[in-house]
Amino acid sequence: MYEIIAFYLFSALTIGLFLVTVMSKNVLYAMTSLAAGMVLISGFFFVLGADFLGVVQLIVYVGAVMALYSFAMMFFDATRDIKEKNTNSALVFLLGGLSALVLVLMFAAPIHSDAIHALYPMHVGVGNAQDVGIVLFTKYLVPFEVAAVMLLVAMIAGIILAGKKMDKSLTKDTSIDDEILVLKDEK
Amino acid sequence: MIGLSHYLIVSAIIFSIGLVGVLRRRNLLMLFFATEVMLNAVNIAFAAISHYYNDLTGQMFAFFIIAIAASEVAVGLGILIVLFKRYGSLDLDELSSMRG
Numbered sequence: 001m002y003e004i005i006a007f008y009l010f011s012a013l014t015i016g017l018f019l020v021t022v023m024s025k026n027v028l029y030a031m032t033s034l035a036a037g038m039v040l041i042s043g044f045f046f047v048l049g050a051d052f053l054g055v056v057q058l059i060v061y062v063g064a065v066m067a068l069y070s071f072a073m074m075f076f077d078a079t080r081d082i083k084e085k086n087t088n089s090a091l092v093f094l095l096g097g098l099s100a101l102v103l104v105l106m107f108a109a110p111i112h113s114d115a116i117h118a119l120y121p122m123h124v125g126v127g128n129a130q131d132v133g134i135v136l137f138t139k140y141l142v143p144f145e146v147a148a149v150m151l152l153v154a155m156i157a158g159i160i161l162a163g164k165k166m167d168k169s170l171t172k173d174t175s176i177d178d179e180i181l182v183l184k185d186e187k
Numbered sequence: 188m189i190g191l192s193h194y195l196i197v198s199a200i201i202f203s204i205g206l207v208g209v210l211r212r213r214n215l216l217m218l219f220f221a222t223e224v225m226l227n228a229v230n231i232a233f234a235a236i237s238h239y240y241n242d243l244t245g246q247m248f249a250f251f252i253i254a255i256a257a258s259e260v261a262v263g264l265g266i267l268i269v270l271f272k273r274y275g276s277l278d279l280d281e282l283s284s285m286r287g
Binding site for chain 2: 003004007011014015018019021022027030031034037038041044045048049050052053056057060061064065068069072075076082083089092093095096097099100101103104108116118119120121122131132135136139140143147150151153154155157158159160161162
């Protein structure tokens with residue numbers, strides 16, 4: 001009973017909030033509704049019994065990713081409404097809906113529900129976090145390490161891109177232009 | 188009772204919302220938001236399948252998707268900041284430099 005109420009509440013709220021994210025002209029509204037939608041998605045995970053995934057969703061998405069977005073918003077003018085040239089939105093809606101439908105059908109068609117059997121079944125009487133830890137550090141150890149290396153690469157890339165003077169051209173020496181301008185002024 | 192198909196339908200709806208956003212948005216920051224919506228929709232589907240087939244593989248893949256999304260945001264926001272410093276705008280129509 002509670003599961004039904006939670007499911008319909010979460011799904012209605014999530015869909016509404018993500019619609020606001022996609023339709024809104026204001027960046028602040030879009031970002032806050034995206035954060036709220038992600039909190040509700042972690043609610044889905046808790047209902048589904050994936051406790052550790054829900055906690056990770058809260059920490060990584062709502063905590064880290066949205067904080068990163070809100071820090072990046074300091075660089076952009078967030079209060080101004082975005083002007084976008086939207087070409088024929090009805091056509092875009094039709095195309096988006098149709099292609100989503102085609103994608104879902106494409107991936108759902110080869111699945112015969114009876115043929116699926118659990119590769120790493122959950123253990124009875126073991127908590128979700130413990131179960132996830134056992135499978136992650138035995139069966140998925142190499143992807144885990146690769147993901148760690150990828151996060152390191154992403155961190156270095158973020159620091160370099162935001163910290164160094166990457167907005168200046170690396171190949172064109174702008175100081176020469178300044179000297180030429182100075183020389184022209186002197187003449 | 189809520190079955191697997193309920194969750195998959197919600198996931199498909201959210202995914203198509205994100206896809207419409209990717210198609211109609213012209214601002215790069217809003218495009219990033221739309222991709223986050225799509226990634227979250229896929230995570231719901233993975234968690235639901237993991238629950239109803241009593242299998243942990245779906246949750247594993249959801250973890251890796253979250254890791255990929257985090258690194259994508261880190262690199263992408265760095266590129267956005269560089270673009271904004273250089274051009275003063277995040278609009279795709281203004282940023283397009285190739286005339287063809």
